[in-house]
Amino acid sequence: MNISAPFIKRPVGTSLLAAGVLVIGMICYFLLGVAPLPNLEFPAIFVQARVPGADARNMANTVAAPLERHLGQISGIDTLNSFSSEGSSFIVMLFNVGTNVDNKARDVQAAINAAAPDLPSSLRVPPIYRKANPNNAPVxxxxxxxxxxxxxxxYNYADTTLSPRISQIPGVAQVDINGGATPAVRVDLNLHAMAAMGLTGDQVRNALVAANVIEPMGYLSDGNTQLAINANTSMTQPDQFADTIVAxxxxxxxxxxxxxxxxxxxQDQxxxxxxxxxxAILLMIRKQADANVIAIVDKVRALLPQLTPDLPAGVKLTPFFDRTPTIRASVDEVQITLLISLGLVIMVMLLFLRRWAPTLIAALAAPLSVTGAxxxxxLFGYTLDNFSLMALVxxxxxxxxxxxxxxxNIHRHLEKGLRPMDAALAGTREVGFTVVSITVSLVAVFAPLLFMTGFFGxxxxxxxxxxxxxxxxxxLVSLTLTPSLCGQFLHVHPPRSETSRLGRKLExxxxxxxxxxxxxxxxxxxHPxxxxxxxxxLLVLTIALMVVIPKSFFPQQDTGAIQGSTQAGADISPEVMMQLQQRVAKLV
Incomplete structure (x- = not known):
């Protein structure tokens, strides 16, 4: 049985099928997202809670501890760690490899809801959680x-105007606003004056809560007409709070x-x-997992001229951190390497085959295989990244x-005197099993990577x-399109009496x-x-080189950016820390 025979006998249909694969593959190429790394779903979930003004000890005892008790009851957790600082608690949950993180996310939300009665009342916003994603860094x-x-x-302008406009761009997952917080009325208590009046902090807080309540007031009716009572008892200005009677x-x-x-x-000073x-107020733009990072950044930059005229006088919106230059450079380099590799392969085949027809027929396998990939x-939701492009190279x-x-093999049968169609049928039938065995052996080399577990998997x-x-x-191309084209365009050329100078040099x-x-x-x-x-x-030499050659998780590269962090003692106030931070920035 010759599985290639239907394709050889129908060259037009086979060519149209190959052209369809080529066109669909190019369309898919432009629809693929672009990212530096593949979309990785780490078996990890982060939970964060904020209480402005609370110190690290209170955050650990009143926020992190209740959350850990409820989160620790979730099955499949490998490690559970928490980190508390002033006004913030951060909990990291690492699950066993192979765990469905989406299912565990629902369990995490249920645990957070169960922990709500144990959390302090000063926790105005419920704890939030998110899945780990190495591509979640701001683009x-x-x-x-x-x-x-x-x-x-x-901050108000960034929160109400800029963030919603940018979030509407396709592919943008979220826009985080840093460098400021929600405007609020702050109350700094005078402890000596409170002690003289015999007041405590809870009494002052309860008085403010009772004076700033928004609730329905009811209706007035005389039997014929009904009016809703509307009384605005909320306070929004500092002088309104200052005049409030607390005792x-x-x-x-x-x-x-x-x-x-x-x-x-x-709110958070x-x-x-x-x-x-x-x-400044910083707007950090993050992309969706399958989005094209380059397209998103280009769309945001194209939107900036439309946002600038709406800014108040003296206000500027400046992009200053862009991840795409290094991504563009790395992806472009790999794409150029892919084209160079394709060109070199065609040149080498032409050098040895010395015929344009077999060279071009064999060369068609490369673009069709790449576009098919x-x-x-x-279909699998992959992106154009360094790993997928390296695989294509x-x-x-x-x-x-x-x-x-x-x-x-087809050319061998042509030299025996068979017609091109008969030679294609006979040659493909003889080497069909060989082609399948070669393909299976290559797949067997890389198939173990499909079953690797852990992060490297x-x-x-x-x-x-x-x-x-x-x-x-x-x-598939070698068993269908290649013999089909050979049956139409491959012929035996009679030996020439005169050979060109290049031909003689090749001989x-x-x-x-x-x-x-x-x-x-x-x-x-x-010498067997x-x-x-x-x-x-060679085995001993390979093992020795594995020990001697330096190792790293990723190769070192120059991204053109330097990031640093500063850390001071626990007794340093935020005001002094800000001053020290600015001194470091001026030195850099």
Whole structure:
């Protein structure tokens, strides 16, 4: 049985099918996302809770501890760690490899809800959780600065205007706002004045909560007409809070301004950011997992001229951190390497085959295999990253092997006098099993990467799937399109009486290679023991080099950016820390 016969006998249909694969593959190429690394789903979930003003000890005892008790009851947890600092608690849950993180995310949300009664009432916003994603780093950071507007107004403008506009861009997952917080009325209590009045912090808090309540007031009706009572009892300005009566002593009302300093500020006064030495609000733009990072950044930059006219006078919106230059450079370099590899493969085939028809027929296997791999990548939700493109570069050297085997065998039958169609049928039938065995052996080399577990398994799965897909598609092309084209365009050329100078040089080159190979083969057959000793020698040398060669998780590269962090003692106040941070920034 010759599985290639239907395709050989129908060259037009086979060519149209190949053209369809080529077109669909190119469409999928433009639909693929671009990222530096594959989309990795680590078996980890992060939980974060914030209580402005709480110290690290209180955060650990009143927030982190109750959350850990409930989160620790989730099955499949490998390790559970928590980190608490001033106003914030951060919990890291690592699950066993192979755990479905989406299912565990629902368990985490249920545990957070169960822990709510044990959490302090000062926790205004429920704890939030998110899955680990190495591609979740901001792709672009915008700095909003202004000389005519206070920081609270800049934050309000970023939160109500800029963030929603940017979030509407396809592929943008979220826009985080840092460097400021929600505007709020701050109350700094005077402990000495409170002690003189016999007041405690809880009494003051309860008085403010009772005075700032929004609730339905009911209706007024005379039987014929009904009116809803609307009374605005909420307070939004500092002077309204300052005049609030918090207690009565000896018949004299005690107002909040008598025992505290009331002023406008932000909810978290210790959150700050600077841009070129000026206080700024930072908008950190993050992409969706399968989005094209380059396209997102280009769309955001295209949107900036539309946002600038709406900014108040003296306010500027400046992009200052862009991850795409290094991503563009690395992806472009790999794509150029892919084209160079394809060109070199075609040149080498032309050098040895010395005929345009078999060279071009064999060369078609490369673009068809690559575009077919693009279709598989799109169906699996993969991205164009360094690993998938590296797999395609490696596959270029493999995908033409099967086609060359088929073409050489068909050409052998042509030299025996068979017609092109008969030669294609006979030649493909003879080497069909050989092509399948070559493909299976190559797949067997890379298939173990598909079954690797842990982080490296997740990292190399996209690489192995892309490479195996290109190899399998090349086998299909070699058994269908290649013999079909050979049956139409491959012919035996009679020997020419005169050969060009280049042809004569190629003949001399080929004869020289045959002669050197014959001598090397004769020497090898006369010294079998010496050649057999090479196997253990190479094995020992490989092991020695594995020990000696330096190792690293990723190769070092210059991204053109320097990041640093500063750490001070626990007794350093936030105000002093800000000053020290600015001194470090000026030195850098």
């Amino acid at each position: 672009l950071i915008l700095a909003l600065t202004g000389t005519t507007q206070p920081l609270s107004q800049l 009565v002593r000896d018949g004299v009302p005690v107002r909040l301004k008598d025992i505290a300093h009331v002023y406008s500020g932000q 210790y959150q700050a950011a600077w841009y070129n030495g000026q206080r 693009f279709i598989v990548m799109y 490696i596959a270029i050297g493999f995908v033409v092997d099967d086609a060359i085997v088929v073409i050489e 997740m990292l190399f799965r996209e690489f192995s799937v892309t490479l195996v897909a290109a190899i399998l598609i090349s086998a 001399v080159f080929h004869e020289g290679m045959r002669a050197r190979y014959a001598k090397a083969l004769d020497w090898s057959l006369r 023991r010496l050649l057999a000793a090479q196997v253990p020698l």
